[in-house]
Amino acid sequence: MDLFDVARSCFRRWYVLLPLLAISVWYSYSVYSSVQPVYYANTVIGLAPPSVRQDSPSAGGEIRRNGLLDVGGASLVANLTALGLREPTVVDRVVAAGGSPDYTAKAFPTPPPNPQLPMVFVEQTSSDPAEVTKTLELVAAQAEVTLRTLQQQARVPEDQMVTPFVVTPPGTPVAAMPTRTRSTIAILAAGTGLSILVTVLADVLLTRLRSGRRIQPRPPISDTPRDGVPPYDVDAQREHEAPDDDAVDAR
Structure with a gap:
Protein backbone atom coordinates (compact mmCIF):
# COMPACT_ATOMS: atom_id res chain seq x y z
CA MET A 1 0.00 0.00 0.00
CA VAL A 35 0.80 24.64 30.24
CA GLN A 36 1.85 27.02 32.99
CA PRO A 37 4.54 29.64 32.27
CA VAL A 38 7.95 29.54 33.92
CA TYR A 39 10.03 32.56 34.88
CA TYR A 40 13.70 33.08 34.24
CA ALA A 41 16.27 35.55 35.55
CA ASN A 42 20.01 35.68 36.18
CA THR A 43 22.67 37.60 38.01
CA VAL A 44 26.35 38.07 37.25
CA ILE A 45 28.99 38.12 39.99
CA GLY A 46 32.39 39.59 39.25
CA LEU A 47 35.67 38.82 41.00
CA ALA A 48 37.92 41.69 42.06
CA PRO A 49 41.62 40.87 42.56
CA PRO A 50 43.44 42.27 45.58
CA SER A 51 44.12 45.97 45.28
CA VAL A 52 47.75 45.55 46.35
CA ARG A 53 49.98 42.60 45.43
CA GLN A 54 53.08 42.47 47.57
CA ASP A 55 55.83 40.71 45.64
CA SER A 56 58.71 41.81 47.87
CA PRO A 57 59.28 40.29 51.31
CA SER A 58 57.54 42.02 54.19
CA ALA A 59 59.20 43.13 57.39
CA GLY A 60 58.99 39.62 58.75
CA GLY A 61 60.54 38.14 55.63
CA GLU A 62 57.25 36.73 54.33
CA ILE A 63 56.04 37.21 50.73
CA ARG A 64 52.29 37.74 50.85
CA ARG A 65 50.63 36.55 47.65
CA ASN A 66 47.42 34.84 46.55
CA GLY A 67 48.51 31.30 45.73
CA LEU A 68 45.32 30.55 43.76
CA LEU A 69 45.98 33.48 41.43
CA ASP A 70 49.58 32.42 41.01
CA VAL A 71 48.63 28.85 40.10
CA GLY A 72 45.63 29.32 37.79
CA GLY A 73 44.81 32.99 37.67
CA ALA A 74 41.40 34.54 38.17
CA SER A 75 39.78 31.89 35.92
CA LEU A 76 40.66 29.20 38.44
CA VAL A 77 39.15 31.24 41.26
CA ALA A 78 35.96 31.80 39.24
CA ASN A 79 35.56 28.10 38.46
CA LEU A 80 36.15 27.12 42.06
CA THR A 81 33.62 29.72 43.17
CA ALA A 82 30.99 28.38 40.74
CA LEU A 83 31.59 24.85 42.00
CA GLY A 84 31.44 26.04 45.59
CA LEU A 85 28.05 27.66 45.05
CA ARG A 86 26.67 24.22 44.15
CA GLU A 87 28.06 22.53 47.25
CA PRO A 88 25.33 20.81 49.34
CA THR A 89 26.04 23.00 52.36
CA VAL A 90 25.59 26.18 50.32
CA VAL A 91 22.42 24.87 48.68
CA ASP A 92 21.04 23.96 52.09
CA ARG A 93 21.65 27.49 53.36
CA VAL A 94 19.90 28.96 50.33
CA VAL A 95 16.90 26.67 50.80
CA ALA A 96 16.76 27.36 54.54
CA ALA A 97 16.55 31.08 53.81
CA GLY A 98 13.58 30.58 51.47
CA GLY A 99 15.27 30.03 48.11
CA SER A 100 15.14 27.21 45.60
CA PRO A 101 17.80 24.50 45.14
CA ASP A 102 17.39 24.44 41.35
CA TYR A 103 19.69 27.34 40.48
CA THR A 104 22.77 26.88 38.31
CA ALA A 105 26.17 28.57 38.59
CA LYS A 106 28.97 28.57 36.05
CA ALA A 107 32.06 30.60 35.31
CA PHE A 108 32.72 32.24 32.00
CA PRO A 109 35.53 34.57 30.94
CA THR A 110 34.72 38.03 29.75
CA PRO A 111 35.83 39.00 26.25
CA PRO A 112 38.77 41.35 25.68
CA PRO A 113 39.91 43.89 26.80
CA ASN A 114 39.36 42.28 30.24
CA PRO A 115 40.44 38.66 29.80
CA GLN A 116 41.69 38.44 33.38
CA LEU A 117 38.37 39.34 35.01
CA PRO A 118 36.14 36.25 34.70
CA MET A 119 32.69 36.25 36.21
CA VAL A 120 30.26 33.79 37.73
CA PHE A 121 26.91 33.48 36.00
CA VAL A 122 23.97 32.38 38.17
CA GLU A 123 20.55 31.64 36.69
CA GLN A 124 17.25 30.39 38.03
CA THR A 125 14.00 29.16 36.44
CA SER A 126 10.82 28.60 38.41
CA SER A 127 7.06 28.85 38.14
CA ASP A 128 7.09 31.54 40.88
CA PRO A 129 8.73 34.84 39.88
CA ALA A 130 9.21 35.90 43.51
CA GLU A 131 11.09 32.67 44.18
CA VAL A 132 13.40 33.36 41.25
CA THR A 133 14.38 36.80 42.52
CA LYS A 134 14.84 35.67 46.11
CA THR A 135 16.98 32.69 45.11
CA LEU A 136 19.34 34.82 43.05
CA GLU A 137 19.72 37.33 45.86
CA LEU A 138 20.54 34.58 48.34
CA VAL A 139 23.07 32.95 46.01
CA ALA A 140 24.77 36.31 45.42
CA ALA A 141 25.09 36.73 49.18
CA GLN A 142 26.51 33.22 49.52
CA ALA A 143 29.15 33.96 46.88
CA GLU A 144 31.10 36.14 49.28
CA VAL A 145 31.03 33.51 52.03
CA THR A 146 31.94 30.73 49.61
CA LEU A 147 34.85 32.59 48.05
CA ARG A 148 36.23 33.64 51.41
CA THR A 149 36.05 30.11 52.80
CA LEU A 150 37.78 28.77 49.69
CA GLN A 151 40.68 31.19 50.03
CA GLN A 152 40.99 30.59 53.75
CA GLN A 153 41.39 26.88 53.07
CA ALA A 154 44.15 27.76 50.58
CA ARG A 155 45.83 29.91 53.29
CA VAL A 156 45.53 33.12 51.28
CA PRO A 157 46.40 36.22 53.34
CA GLU A 158 43.49 38.50 54.14
CA ASP A 159 44.87 41.44 52.19
CA GLN A 160 45.51 39.26 49.12
CA MET A 161 42.04 37.73 48.83
CA VAL A 162 39.83 38.03 45.75
CA THR A 163 36.49 39.61 46.61
CA PRO A 164 33.19 39.16 44.76
CA PHE A 165 30.87 41.96 43.66
CA VAL A 166 27.55 41.98 41.86
CA VAL A 167 27.97 43.08 38.27
CA THR A 168 24.35 42.57 37.22
CA PRO A 169 21.71 42.36 39.97
CA PRO A 170 18.75 40.02 39.54
CA GLY A 171 16.41 41.53 36.98
CA THR A 172 12.68 41.16 36.57
CA PRO A 173 11.90 37.49 35.86
CA VAL A 174 10.79 36.93 32.27
CA ALA A 175 7.89 34.57 31.58
CA ALA A 176 8.49 31.81 29.06
CA MET A 177 6.87 28.59 27.92
CA PRO A 178 9.74 26.62 26.41
CA THR A 179 7.95 23.27 26.05
CA ILE A 215 -19.77 -13.87 -3.31
CA GLN A 216 -22.71 -16.13 -4.32
CA PRO A 217 -22.73 -19.58 -2.73
CA ARG A 218 -22.44 -22.59 -5.05
CA PRO A 219 -25.39 -25.02 -5.26
CA PRO A 220 -25.15 -27.87 -2.81
CA ILE A 221 -24.02 -31.29 -3.98
CA SER A 222 -25.99 -34.29 -2.91
CA ASP A 223 -24.26 -36.49 -0.41
CA THR A 224 -26.13 -39.59 -1.64
CA PRO A 225 -23.99 -41.83 -3.87
CA ARG A 226 -25.26 -42.24 -7.47
CA ASP A 227 -24.57 -45.53 -9.25
CA GLY A 228 -21.45 -46.34 -7.33
CA VAL A 229 -19.97 -42.82 -7.59
CA PRO A 230 -18.38 -41.82 -4.28
CA PRO A 231 -20.07 -38.81 -2.63
CA TYR A 232 -16.76 -37.01 -2.19
CA ASP A 233 -16.06 -37.06 -5.93
CA VAL A 234 -17.82 -33.79 -6.77
CA ASP A 235 -16.94 -33.72 -10.48
CA ALA A 236 -18.13 -37.27 -11.01
CA GLN A 237 -21.39 -36.50 -9.22
CA ARG A 238 -22.06 -33.53 -11.48
CA GLU A 239 -21.27 -35.52 -14.62
CA HIS A 240 -23.61 -38.26 -13.45
CA GLU A 241 -26.40 -35.82 -12.70
CA ALA A 242 -26.04 -34.08 -16.09
CA PRO A 243 -28.55 -35.36 -18.71
CA ASP A 244 -27.26 -37.76 -21.37
CA ASP A 245 -27.32 -36.28 -24.88
CA ASP A 246 -28.46 -39.61 -26.43
CA ALA A 247 -31.30 -39.82 -23.95
CA VAL A 248 -32.41 -36.34 -24.85
CA ASP A 249 -32.35 -37.14 -28.60
CA ALA A 250 -34.33 -40.32 -28.03
CA ARG A 251 -37.01 -38.36 -26.27
Missing part, protein backbone atom coordinates in the same frame (compact mmCIF):
# COMPACT_ATOMS: atom_id res chain seq x y z
CA ASP A 2 1.47 3.32 -1.11
CA LEU A 3 0.56 6.92 -0.35
CA PHE A 4 -2.10 6.99 -3.09
CA ASP A 5 -3.84 4.00 -1.53
CA VAL A 6 -3.71 5.68 1.87
CA ALA A 7 -5.18 8.89 0.40
CA ARG A 8 -7.98 6.94 -1.31
CA SER A 9 -8.76 5.12 1.93
CA CYS A 10 -8.93 8.40 3.85
CA PHE A 11 -11.13 9.94 1.16
CA ARG A 12 -13.54 6.97 1.16
CA ARG A 13 -13.73 6.84 4.96
CA TRP A 14 -13.80 10.56 5.64
CA TYR A 15 -16.53 10.00 8.22
CA VAL A 16 -13.97 8.04 10.27
CA LEU A 17 -10.99 10.33 9.69
CA LEU A 18 -12.59 13.71 10.42
CA PRO A 19 -13.88 12.88 13.95
CA LEU A 20 -10.48 11.42 14.89
CA LEU A 21 -8.69 14.52 13.62
CA ALA A 22 -11.10 16.73 15.53
CA ILE A 23 -10.33 14.82 18.74
CA SER A 24 -6.57 15.21 18.12
CA VAL A 25 -6.87 18.95 17.54
CA TRP A 26 -9.03 19.39 20.64
CA TYR A 27 -6.61 17.46 22.85
CA SER A 28 -3.61 19.38 21.47
CA TYR A 29 -5.33 22.68 22.19
CA SER A 30 -6.14 21.53 25.71
CA VAL A 31 -2.50 20.69 26.35
CA TYR A 32 -1.39 24.00 24.85
CA SER A 33 -3.77 25.96 27.08
CA SER A 34 -2.98 24.06 30.28
CA ARG A 180 4.41 24.33 25.16
CA THR A 181 4.80 24.61 21.40
CA ARG A 182 7.04 21.56 21.10
CA SER A 183 4.73 19.31 23.11
CA THR A 184 1.64 20.55 21.25
CA ILE A 185 3.19 19.83 17.86
CA ALA A 186 4.28 16.37 18.99
CA ILE A 187 0.80 15.49 20.24
CA LEU A 188 -0.87 16.82 17.09
CA ALA A 189 1.51 14.87 14.83
CA ALA A 190 0.99 11.66 16.80
CA GLY A 191 -2.80 12.14 16.77
CA THR A 192 -2.84 12.75 13.03
CA GLY A 193 -0.77 9.65 12.32
CA LEU A 194 -2.95 7.51 14.56
CA SER A 195 -6.11 8.86 12.92
CA ILE A 196 -4.82 7.96 9.45
CA LEU A 197 -3.82 4.49 10.61
CA VAL A 198 -7.23 3.78 12.14
CA THR A 199 -8.96 5.09 9.01
CA VAL A 200 -6.92 2.82 6.71
CA LEU A 201 -7.56 -0.22 8.90
CA ALA A 202 -11.28 0.56 8.96
CA ASP A 203 -11.31 0.90 5.17
CA VAL A 204 -9.56 -2.46 4.70
CA LEU A 205 -11.96 -4.19 7.09
CA LEU A 206 -15.10 -2.70 5.57
CA THR A 207 -13.90 -3.47 2.05
CA ARG A 208 -13.33 -7.11 2.91
CA LEU A 209 -16.69 -7.42 4.58
CA ARG A 210 -18.45 -5.91 1.57
CA SER A 211 -16.54 -8.17 -0.83
CA GLY A 212 -17.52 -11.24 1.17
CA ARG A 213 -21.21 -10.41 0.88
CA ARG A 214 -21.03 -10.25 -2.92
Whole structure:
Protein backbone atom coordinates (compact mmCIF):
# COMPACT_ATOMS: atom_id res chain seq x y z
CA MET A 1 0.00 0.00 0.00
CA ASP A 2 1.47 3.32 -1.11
CA LEU A 3 0.56 6.92 -0.35
CA PHE A 4 -2.10 6.99 -3.09
CA ASP A 5 -3.84 4.00 -1.53
CA VAL A 6 -3.71 5.68 1.87
CA ALA A 7 -5.18 8.89 0.40
CA ARG A 8 -7.98 6.94 -1.31
CA SER A 9 -8.76 5.12 1.93
CA CYS A 10 -8.93 8.40 3.85
CA PHE A 11 -11.13 9.94 1.16
CA ARG A 12 -13.54 6.97 1.16
CA ARG A 13 -13.73 6.84 4.96
CA TRP A 14 -13.80 10.56 5.64
CA TYR A 15 -16.53 10.00 8.22
CA VAL A 16 -13.97 8.04 10.27
CA LEU A 17 -10.99 10.33 9.69
CA LEU A 18 -12.59 13.71 10.42
CA PRO A 19 -13.88 12.88 13.95
CA LEU A 20 -10.48 11.42 14.89
CA LEU A 21 -8.69 14.52 13.62
CA ALA A 22 -11.10 16.73 15.53
CA ILE A 23 -10.33 14.82 18.74
CA SER A 24 -6.57 15.21 18.12
CA VAL A 25 -6.87 18.95 17.54
CA TRP A 26 -9.03 19.39 20.64
CA TYR A 27 -6.61 17.46 22.85
CA SER A 28 -3.61 19.38 21.47
CA TYR A 29 -5.33 22.68 22.19
CA SER A 30 -6.14 21.53 25.71
CA VAL A 31 -2.50 20.69 26.35
CA TYR A 32 -1.39 24.00 24.85
CA SER A 33 -3.77 25.96 27.08
CA SER A 34 -2.98 24.06 30.28
CA VAL A 35 0.80 24.64 30.24
CA GLN A 36 1.85 27.02 32.99
CA PRO A 37 4.54 29.64 32.27
CA VAL A 38 7.95 29.54 33.92
CA TYR A 39 10.03 32.56 34.88
CA TYR A 40 13.70 33.08 34.24
CA ALA A 41 16.27 35.55 35.55
CA ASN A 42 20.01 35.68 36.18
CA THR A 43 22.67 37.60 38.01
CA VAL A 44 26.35 38.07 37.25
CA ILE A 45 28.99 38.12 39.99
CA GLY A 46 32.39 39.59 39.25
CA LEU A 47 35.67 38.82 41.00
CA ALA A 48 37.92 41.69 42.06
CA PRO A 49 41.62 40.87 42.56
CA PRO A 50 43.44 42.27 45.58
CA SER A 51 44.12 45.97 45.28
CA VAL A 52 47.75 45.55 46.35
CA ARG A 53 49.98 42.60 45.43
CA GLN A 54 53.08 42.47 47.57
CA ASP A 55 55.83 40.71 45.64
CA SER A 56 58.71 41.81 47.87
CA PRO A 57 59.28 40.29 51.31
CA SER A 58 57.54 42.02 54.19
CA ALA A 59 59.20 43.13 57.39
CA GLY A 60 58.99 39.62 58.75
CA GLY A 61 60.54 38.14 55.63
CA GLU A 62 57.25 36.73 54.33
CA ILE A 63 56.04 37.21 50.73
CA ARG A 64 52.29 37.74 50.85
CA ARG A 65 50.63 36.55 47.65
CA ASN A 66 47.42 34.84 46.55
CA GLY A 67 48.51 31.30 45.73
CA LEU A 68 45.32 30.55 43.76
CA LEU A 69 45.98 33.48 41.43
CA ASP A 70 49.58 32.42 41.01
CA VAL A 71 48.63 28.85 40.10
CA GLY A 72 45.63 29.32 37.79
CA GLY A 73 44.81 32.99 37.67
CA ALA A 74 41.40 34.54 38.17
CA SER A 75 39.78 31.89 35.92
CA LEU A 76 40.66 29.20 38.44
CA VAL A 77 39.15 31.24 41.26
CA ALA A 78 35.96 31.80 39.24
CA ASN A 79 35.56 28.10 38.46
CA LEU A 80 36.15 27.12 42.06
CA THR A 81 33.62 29.72 43.17
CA ALA A 82 30.99 28.38 40.74
CA LEU A 83 31.59 24.85 42.00
CA GLY A 84 31.44 26.04 45.59
CA LEU A 85 28.05 27.66 45.05
CA ARG A 86 26.67 24.22 44.15
CA GLU A 87 28.06 22.53 47.25
CA PRO A 88 25.33 20.81 49.34
CA THR A 89 26.04 23.00 52.36
CA VAL A 90 25.59 26.18 50.32
CA VAL A 91 22.42 24.87 48.68
CA ASP A 92 21.04 23.96 52.09
CA ARG A 93 21.65 27.49 53.36
CA VAL A 94 19.90 28.96 50.33
CA VAL A 95 16.90 26.67 50.80
CA ALA A 96 16.76 27.36 54.54
CA ALA A 97 16.55 31.08 53.81
CA GLY A 98 13.58 30.58 51.47
CA GLY A 99 15.27 30.03 48.11
CA SER A 100 15.14 27.21 45.60
CA PRO A 101 17.80 24.50 45.14
CA ASP A 102 17.39 24.44 41.35
CA TYR A 103 19.69 27.34 40.48
CA THR A 104 22.77 26.88 38.31
CA ALA A 105 26.17 28.57 38.59
CA LYS A 106 28.97 28.57 36.05
CA ALA A 107 32.06 30.60 35.31
CA PHE A 108 32.72 32.24 32.00
CA PRO A 109 35.53 34.57 30.94
CA THR A 110 34.72 38.03 29.75
CA PRO A 111 35.83 39.00 26.25
CA PRO A 112 38.77 41.35 25.68
CA PRO A 113 39.91 43.89 26.80
CA ASN A 114 39.36 42.28 30.24
CA PRO A 115 40.44 38.66 29.80
CA GLN A 116 41.69 38.44 33.38
CA LEU A 117 38.37 39.34 35.01
CA PRO A 118 36.14 36.25 34.70
CA MET A 119 32.69 36.25 36.21
CA VAL A 120 30.26 33.79 37.73
CA PHE A 121 26.91 33.48 36.00
CA VAL A 122 23.97 32.38 38.17
CA GLU A 123 20.55 31.64 36.69
CA GLN A 124 17.25 30.39 38.03
CA THR A 125 14.00 29.16 36.44
CA SER A 126 10.82 28.60 38.41
CA SER A 127 7.06 28.85 38.14
CA ASP A 128 7.09 31.54 40.88
CA PRO A 129 8.73 34.84 39.88
CA ALA A 130 9.21 35.90 43.51
CA GLU A 131 11.09 32.67 44.18
CA VAL A 132 13.40 33.36 41.25
CA THR A 133 14.38 36.80 42.52
CA LYS A 134 14.84 35.67 46.11
CA THR A 135 16.98 32.69 45.11
CA LEU A 136 19.34 34.82 43.05
CA GLU A 137 19.72 37.33 45.86
CA LEU A 138 20.54 34.58 48.34
CA VAL A 139 23.07 32.95 46.01
CA ALA A 140 24.77 36.31 45.42
CA ALA A 141 25.09 36.73 49.18
CA GLN A 142 26.51 33.22 49.52
CA ALA A 143 29.15 33.96 46.88
CA GLU A 144 31.10 36.14 49.28
CA VAL A 145 31.03 33.51 52.03
CA THR A 146 31.94 30.73 49.61
CA LEU A 147 34.85 32.59 48.05
CA ARG A 148 36.23 33.64 51.41
CA THR A 149 36.05 30.11 52.80
CA LEU A 150 37.78 28.77 49.69
CA GLN A 151 40.68 31.19 50.03
CA GLN A 152 40.99 30.59 53.75
CA GLN A 153 41.39 26.88 53.07
CA ALA A 154 44.15 27.76 50.58
CA ARG A 155 45.83 29.91 53.29
CA VAL A 156 45.53 33.12 51.28
CA PRO A 157 46.40 36.22 53.34
CA GLU A 158 43.49 38.50 54.14
CA ASP A 159 44.87 41.44 52.19
CA GLN A 160 45.51 39.26 49.12
CA MET A 161 42.04 37.73 48.83
CA VAL A 162 39.83 38.03 45.75
CA THR A 163 36.49 39.61 46.61
CA PRO A 164 33.19 39.16 44.76
CA PHE A 165 30.87 41.96 43.66
CA VAL A 166 27.55 41.98 41.86
CA VAL A 167 27.97 43.08 38.27
CA THR A 168 24.35 42.57 37.22
CA PRO A 169 21.71 42.36 39.97
CA PRO A 170 18.75 40.02 39.54
CA GLY A 171 16.41 41.53 36.98
CA THR A 172 12.68 41.16 36.57
CA PRO A 173 11.90 37.49 35.86
CA VAL A 174 10.79 36.93 32.27
CA ALA A 175 7.89 34.57 31.58
CA ALA A 176 8.49 31.81 29.06
CA MET A 177 6.87 28.59 27.92
CA PRO A 178 9.74 26.62 26.41
CA THR A 179 7.95 23.27 26.05
CA ARG A 180 4.41 24.33 25.16
CA THR A 181 4.80 24.61 21.40
CA ARG A 182 7.04 21.56 21.10
CA SER A 183 4.73 19.31 23.11
CA THR A 184 1.64 20.55 21.25
CA ILE A 185 3.19 19.83 17.86
CA ALA A 186 4.28 16.37 18.99
CA ILE A 187 0.80 15.49 20.24
CA LEU A 188 -0.87 16.82 17.09
CA ALA A 189 1.51 14.87 14.83
CA ALA A 190 0.99 11.66 16.80
CA GLY A 191 -2.80 12.14 16.77
CA THR A 192 -2.84 12.75 13.03
CA GLY A 193 -0.77 9.65 12.32
CA LEU A 194 -2.95 7.51 14.56
CA SER A 195 -6.11 8.86 12.92
CA ILE A 196 -4.82 7.96 9.45
CA LEU A 197 -3.82 4.49 10.61
CA VAL A 198 -7.23 3.78 12.14
CA THR A 199 -8.96 5.09 9.01
CA VAL A 200 -6.92 2.82 6.71
CA LEU A 201 -7.56 -0.22 8.90
CA ALA A 202 -11.28 0.56 8.96
CA ASP A 203 -11.31 0.90 5.17
CA VAL A 204 -9.56 -2.46 4.70
CA LEU A 205 -11.96 -4.19 7.09
CA LEU A 206 -15.10 -2.70 5.57
CA THR A 207 -13.90 -3.47 2.05
CA ARG A 208 -13.33 -7.11 2.91
CA LEU A 209 -16.69 -7.42 4.58
CA ARG A 210 -18.45 -5.91 1.57
CA SER A 211 -16.54 -8.17 -0.83
CA GLY A 212 -17.52 -11.24 1.17
CA ARG A 213 -21.21 -10.41 0.88
CA ARG A 214 -21.03 -10.25 -2.92
CA ILE A 215 -19.77 -13.87 -3.31
CA GLN A 216 -22.71 -16.13 -4.32
CA PRO A 217 -22.73 -19.58 -2.73
CA ARG A 218 -22.44 -22.59 -5.05
CA PRO A 219 -25.39 -25.02 -5.26
CA PRO A 220 -25.15 -27.87 -2.81
CA ILE A 221 -24.02 -31.29 -3.98
CA SER A 222 -25.99 -34.29 -2.91
CA ASP A 223 -24.26 -36.49 -0.41
CA THR A 224 -26.13 -39.59 -1.64
CA PRO A 225 -23.99 -41.83 -3.87
CA ARG A 226 -25.26 -42.24 -7.47
CA ASP A 227 -24.57 -45.53 -9.25
CA GLY A 228 -21.45 -46.34 -7.33
CA VAL A 229 -19.97 -42.82 -7.59
CA PRO A 230 -18.38 -41.82 -4.28
CA PRO A 231 -20.07 -38.81 -2.63
CA TYR A 232 -16.76 -37.01 -2.19
CA ASP A 233 -16.06 -37.06 -5.93
CA VAL A 234 -17.82 -33.79 -6.77
CA ASP A 235 -16.94 -33.72 -10.48
CA ALA A 236 -18.13 -37.27 -11.01
CA GLN A 237 -21.39 -36.50 -9.22
CA ARG A 238 -22.06 -33.53 -11.48
CA GLU A 239 -21.27 -35.52 -14.62
CA HIS A 240 -23.61 -38.26 -13.45
CA GLU A 241 -26.40 -35.82 -12.70
CA ALA A 242 -26.04 -34.08 -16.09
CA PRO A 243 -28.55 -35.36 -18.71
CA ASP A 244 -27.26 -37.76 -21.37
CA ASP A 245 -27.32 -36.28 -24.88
CA ASP A 246 -28.46 -39.61 -26.43
CA ALA A 247 -31.30 -39.82 -23.95
CA VAL A 248 -32.41 -36.34 -24.85
CA ASP A 249 -32.35 -37.14 -28.60
CA ALA A 250 -34.33 -40.32 -28.03
CA ARG A 251 -37.01 -38.36 -26.27
